[in-house]
Amino acid sequence: MKTPELSACHELEALLPAYVEHSLPAAEAARVAAHLPNCPSCQLQVTQLRALTNDLDAALPEVPRTVLRANFMAMLEEQKQLLKPDAAVAKPVAAPAQPEAKVVSMWPTAGLNTWMRVAASIVLIATGVLLGRNLHWGPQGSTEVATAASDSNQQTHTQLARALTPANGQVVSASDRIQLVNNSTKETEPGDATVQVLLNTLNFDPNPNVRLATCEALYRLRADPRVREGLVHALSVQTDPNVQITLIDMVVSMQVRRAVPQLEKLSKRPDALPVVRAQAEAGIGKLI
Amino acid sequence: MTLTSTSDEELMAAVRADDLDQLVPLFERYHGPLFNYLTRLTNDRDLSEDLTQTVFERILKYRSSYQPTQPFKAWVYQMARNVHADHWQRQQKLRVADTDVEDVERTGALRGGAFSQMRVSNSHDDLHEALNLLPVPQREILVLNRFQGFGYEEIGKLLGCTAEAARVKAHRALQALRKIYFAN
Numbered sequence: 001m002k003t004p005e006l007s008a009c010h011e012l013e014a015l016l017p018a019y020v021e022h023s024l025p026a027a028e029a030a031r032v033a034a035h036l037p038n039c040p041s042c043q044l045q046v047t048q049l050r051a052l053t054n055d056l057d058a059a060l061p062e063v064p065r066t067v068l069r070a071n072f073m074a075m076l077e078e079q080k081q082l083l084k085p086d087a088a089v090a091k092p093v094a095a096p097a098q099p100e101a102k103v104v105s106m107w108p109t110a111g112l113n114t115w116m117r118v119a120a121s122i123v124l125i126a127t128g129v130l131l132g133r134n135l136h137w138g139p140q141g142s143t144e145v146a147t148a149a150s151d152s153n154q155q156t157h158t159q160l161a162r163a164l165t166p167a168n169g170q171v172v173s174a175s176d177r178i179q180l181v182n183n184s185t186k187e188t189e190p191g192d193a194t195v196q197v198l199l200n201t202l203n204f205d206p207n208p209n210v211r212l213a214t215c216e217a218l219y220r221l222r223a224d225p226r227v228r229e230g231l232v233h234a235l236s237v238q239t240d241p242n243v244q245i246t247l248i249d250m251v252v253s254m255q256v257r258r259a260v261p262q263l264e265k266l267s268k269r270p271d272a273l274p275v276v277r278a279q280a281e282a283g284i285g286k287l288i
Numbered sequence: 289m290t291l292t293s294t295s296d297e298e299l300m301a302a303v304r305a306d307d308l309d310q311l312v313p314l315f316e317r318y319h320g321p322l323f324n325y326l327t328r329l330t331n332d333r334d335l336s337e338d339l340t341q342t343v344f345e346r347i348l349k350y351r352s353s354y355q356p357t358q359p360f361k362a363w364v365y366q367m368a369r370n371v372h373a374d375h376w377q378r379q380q381k382l383r384v385a386d387t388d389v390e391d392v393e394r395t396g397a398l399r400g401g402a403f404s405q406m407r408v409s410n411s412h413d414d415l416h417e418a419l420n421l422l423p424v425p426q427r428e429i430l431v432l433n434r435f436q437g438f439g440y441e442e443i444g445k446l447l448g449c450t451a452e453a454a455r456v457k458a459h460r461a462l463q464a465l466r467k468i469y470f471a472n
Contacts, residue, residue, distance in 0.1 A: 017459035046471050051463065055415050055469075056434045064323040068337045072315055072344055079348050080308050173376035257370065267352070288346055288367055 008035060009042055016042065020049040160184050160198045164205070174207040181213045197223055199230040208240040215246045219254075228256045235262040241273045248276075248283045257287050296360035304351045314360070315344060321436055322368050327429040329372055331420050339375060343368050365432075365446055376424075418469040426461035433458050 012032055018024045034206075036043055050258070068107070124217045164177055182200060184194050200215045218227050235247050244266065252257040266272055267280035302310035319340055326336040328381040344450070346367055347354075354363060419427055432438040432446070 008468075014456075014459065014461065017462045018455075023455075045466070048466050052466050052469055056430075057413060061320065061435070061436070062324045062333070062336075062405070064319065064337055065341065068340060069315075069320060071337075073312075075317075075345060076308060076311060076348075080434065083306055083308065095466050101325065175418070220344070250293075256362040262306040264350075282355060284350050285355055285358075285363070286349050288370060 009039060012042060013045065016045050018051055020046060020053060055271075060216055078118050129248050160194060161200070164197065164201050177201075177205065177207070177210045178213040181210065181217050184217055192221070195224045195226050195230075199226065199234075202234050203237065204231065210239070211238070211243050214245055215243065215250060219250055222250075222254055228254065228258075232256060232259045232262055235259060235266060239271070241276050242273065244276045248279050252283045252286050255287065260284055260287050263287070297356060297358075299349075300351075300354050300363075301356045301373065302359045303347070304356070305352050306351075307413065308348065311344070311348065314347075318361075319344070319362055322327050322364070323438055325365070325368060325431055326372060328416075328419065328435060329424060329428060330375075332415075335375070339367050339368075341372050346371065362445055365436075369428075369446070415469065418465055421468050422465055426457075426464055427452070430461045430465060 012035055015024060017027055019029060024032065032042075036046065038068075052275075160180060163173070164180060181198065184198065196216050198214050198221070202211055202218065204212050205214065218230065221227055228251075231247055231251055235244070235251065236249060238244050248263065248266075251263070252275055263280045263284045267277045267284065269277070272280075299310045299314050303314070304421060305452070322343055323336055326339045327333055329429065330336055330339070347364065348422045352455070353447060354360075419430070422430070432443050433440075438446070440451040440454040440458065443458070444451040447454060447457075449457075
């Protein structure tokens with residue numbers, strides 16, 4: 001059983017560092033000050049915290065050996081030499097001025113607040129609902145989609161794979177494939193085979209919109225380690241700028257640091273749009 | 289000639305535009321603090337010199353990804369954290385590989401290495417020894433706050449939490465350090 005003094009000490013313990021550094025609000029500081037004269041244990045803590053703070057302040061900084069500067073200068077010289085021939089080649093073929101382009105991230109970036117995430121999910125859901133309504137108007141698609149929606153709970157990954165790949169000769173329309181992809185992640189858990197099916201769709205589906213929807217579905221299954229691998233791989237093979245930008249946003253948002261080499265390649269790919277290259281560069285800046 | 293010193297961000301913008309010499313003043317401003325930060329995290333001076341060098345190599349390599357609007361200090365410390373994390377991960381992988389081999393002799397050698405590492409740290413003063421007994425996240429927050437002069441706002445941005453959360457974490461770390469430091 002705790003005595004009132006002990007529980008008061010326990011409660012005040014967390015406040016003591018702030019009390020010592022004089023950053024406690026006045027009311028709490030007064031509470032601590034009132035408690036201290038009657039409590040040798042808290043007094044000792046305050047004395048120790050003051051001594052520790054003084055020792056930390058007095059600690060001398062670690063100083064590197066001069067070899068660090070020498071190594072740095074050598075490395076800098078090397079880089080400058082590398083730059084010289086490049087500069088000579090690059091100057092005559094001055095790149096035409098590229099128009100400023102702004103890319104708005106679809107995924108919440110690392111520092112964004114939760115409400116932004118919530119807002120983003122609302123937009124995603126709204127898009128899904130709209131898409132779903134549109135799909136019901138199609139005479140052929142409506143039955144398939146209705147089946148897909150009603151069966152989504154029991155839908156197995158093999159059915160999904162069959163529906164998404166035109167191997168059975170019956171080609172499912174792109175909009176229906178989007179719907180299938182959107183439904184695929186509703187009842188799945190990380191580790192599910194659906195992830196592999198979606199990764200295949202991302203790699204092989206001919207329609208960029210289906211691939212975009214697949215990106216979103218994979219983002220919902222991002223807890224699965226295969227998703228990170230798959231996204232890094234996809235960065236190297238996708239050529240559609242929308243898919244490229246979406247993938248960059250995703251790897252940045254998921255902090256997939258091993259995507260940096262792929263982003264680097266993408267930022268230098270001559271066939272990539274300037275806006276994609278800029279986005280890849282910005283992504284590197286956030287991941288390195 | 290102007291006497292006002294050029295800001296970090298202006299210098300880095302010049303480096304980004306391939307004026308690599310502008311990295312020299314940035315090196316002068318930051319290599320000491322970065323070395324300090326890394327040494328207090330790793331407790332290994334030689335390694336920290338290598339890691340500091342790696343940070344500057346990465347700055348050059350990825351210079352085009354620097355956004356002139358972002359504070360250079362936050363960018364470079366984020367990079368230093370990542371360099372340290374990469375090193376840590378490599379070490380972990382090496383350790384896992386060693387266990388897989390189940391080579392008794394090698395395990396013995398590893399333990400011997402660990403003990404010699406402890407002896408090195410024993411030769412440091414008590415404060416550093418106590419700091420080294422803290423878990424890395426707690427040590428890092430104290431190093432940033434006490435040795436690198438980072439405010440709670442800056443620490444929060446670096447660690448991806450609020451300033452208030454950073455303050456609470458720093459205070460907890462200080463209490464943990466106090467318990468170790470005055471244990472005897």
